[in-house]
Amino acid sequence: MYIEFVIADNFLLTYLAGATAARICHKRLRVWRLVLASAVGTAVAVFYPFMRVGFVLQFVIKLSLGAALCVIMFAKTPKPITSSLLFFGCTFAYGGACYAIGLMFYGNSSAAGEFCRKCPLFLVLGTGAAVYLAARYCVKRMKPAHARAPYEYGTDVEVFGSVLHFDAFLDTGNCVFDGKTGLPVIITDAERFSEKLGAAAAIEFSKKLDSLRKIRARTPAGTAEVYIVEPSRITVYSDRHGHTIEAVIGLVGGRKFSGAHEMLLNPAVIAEGV
16 A cells, blocks of 8 residues: 555645745635645646646646635635735745755756656655745744834734734724723724634624624714624734734724724733833
8 A cells, every 4th residue: 555656745735835825924724725725736636647738738727727726725815816826936936946956966957857756755745844834934034014103013813713914003092991801902893804804704703793792982982882802812013023912802883994094902902012
């Protein structure tokens, strides 16, 4: 009993490429999406050697397969086009890394190409894993363009299995606290919050919508009803480093916040040095 290299390396490298693209886009993919896309890609790849078609038709088949994999992995997720382009970029990166190893070993392009076709499985997967880890490290070290002014912050909210990014503003007039938990409330509009949820998270949110707690908060415009959402984690950025804060999300209806200030931070959540 054995597994052909073409099955193992196609499946695992497709999985790694999809996971890398999602990581670069700061989002999490459902494992079943990655597994399904990898299985479909591998099933088609097994039959490539038996296709007696011209170069143009084979190119169209491969491009169509790539598009289908992108739909499986990134449909109804934030930034699907960007994620798809990154997925193709990651596949080229893996192939380029294997080619670079062959070129380093043999010193000429034809031998390097032959190496890519016949290199041992552990080298292919090891190269893919190295590219994945390098991309993940770079993403963590990249300076995010979160803060543009002293009172502006980037905010990542982990809720319903998704990570939502907001451009937030430190609002000194926001003095709203949740009476049940005692935590400060950071406020956004319900419409924008719903738009940022992925398909699976939106379904989960709709199921819990009727059970959300409501509080009343006084604002300069009058008294507003605020729906409370308790996220699993909130991270704010004023520079390249993120800081975890303790707070709840307050959703208000009736109007949509501006793109520059999608969320109003409570001053109580900003610790010294953030």
